[in-house]
Amino acid sequence: xxxxxxxxxxxxxxxxxxxxxxxxxxxxxxxxxxxxxxxxxxxxxxxxxxxxxxxxxxxxxxxxxxxxxxxxxxxxxxxxxxxxxxxxxxxxxxxxxxxxxxxxxxxxxxxxxxxxxxxxxxxxxxxxxxxxxxxxxxxxxxxxxxxxxxxxxxxxxxxxxxxxxxxxxxxxxxxxxxxxxxxxxxxxxxxxxxxxxxxxxxxxxxxxxxxxxxxxxxxxxxxxxxxxxxxxxxxxxxxxxxxxxxxxxxxxxxxxxxxxxxxxxxxxxxxxxxxxxxxxxxxxxxxx
Numbered sequence: 001x002x003x004x005x006x007x008x009x010x011x012x013x014x015x016x017x018x019x020x021x022x023x024x025x026x027x028x029x030x031x032x033x034x035x036x037x038x039x040x041x042x043x044x045x046x047x048x049x050x051x052x053x054x055x056x057x058x059x060x061x062x063x064x065x066x067x068x069x070x071x072x073x074x075x076x077x078x079x080x081x082x083x084x085x086x087x088x089x090x091x092x093x094x095x096x097x098x099x100x101x102x103x104x105x106x107x108x109x110x111x112x113x114x115x116x117x118x119x120x121x122x123x124x125x126x127x128x129x130x131x132x133x134x135x136x137x138x139x140x141x142x143x144x145x146x147x148x149x150x151x152x153x154x155x156x157x158x159x160x161x162x163x164x165x166x167x168x169x170x171x172x173x174x175x176x177x178x179x180x181x182x183x184x185x186x187x188x189x190x191x192x193x194x195x196x197x198x199x200x201x202x203x204x205x206x207x208x209x210x211x212x213x214x215x216x217x218x219x220x221x222x223x224x225x226x227x228x229x230x231x232x233x234x235x236x237x238x239x240x241x242x243x244x245x246x247x248x249x250x251x252x253x254x255x256x257x258x259x260x261x262x263x264x265x266x267x268x269x270x271x272x273x274x275x276x277x278x279x280x281x282x283x284x285x286x287x288x
Contacts, residue, residue: 024065026083069118082204083110107258112162124155172261176243183231191221196265206274
């Protein structure tokens with residue numbers, strides 16, 4: 001196969017590879033790098049020896065992601081990061097973003113995935129989300145299919161407790177819009193009505209500010225009003241496939257807020273305000 005033909009075949013698989021890498025790494029930029037690395041490996045390989053190109057590429061991307069996850073765990077402070085959000089305008093999602101998202105994968109679920117060991121995450125993502133057989137996963141991990149199955153099962157038990165949004169996208173959007181209006185209007189009672197009593201909020205302010213976590217509707221509603229500068233410059237967007245908010249000043253995003261809405265109540269909020277991890281967000285097309 002010629003290099004041009006190989007490149008064309010690679011492009012047909014790129015959306016799936018991006019989707020796998022994003023779920024493995026929780027970072028748009030790192031996912032794109034992993035996919036690009038898989039292309040470089042393919043370009044150096046003897047194409048005549050490759051029997052199934054898609055399987056070969058999935059293996060290549062998975063191994064790159066596994067190396068990244070293992071290296072990440074060794075770096076101080078990396079485990080305290082919130083996942084990098086995927087933000088698009090509040091409306092129809094462009095094809096590339098849709099390819100990465102597939103089914104909506106909220107930041108809250110990515111937070112749970114971040115707590116898994118690298119091998120557990122690989123086994124769960126490849127098998128439970130992308131239906132890769134355990135014998136192929138075993139070859140990537142250098143383990144037996146039975147051991148790989150156990151890794152996925154262990155991960156599945158931990159993921160099962162992750163909060164999941166309920167209701168359709170429009171219902172969730174209405175709740176987030178009401179939250180923004182209440183915050184901008186200083187309406188504490190309305191905020192309390194929108195927040196689940198046991199709501200959890202996580203914030204990642206970057207290397208200087210660190211990461212924090214709090215819970216309870218009263219505390220979070222009061223904090224929302226105290227930090228009114230966020231909502232003053234916020235606009236609605238789609239964050240990881242569900243409604244969220246983006247604050248921007250001076251043409252640059254300053255923070256992203258992702259929501260988990262369950263039974264018309266906000267159960268989890270994730271805030272990413274690390275400037276270095278928001279540079280990939282394009283503000284054009286976001287609602288003002």
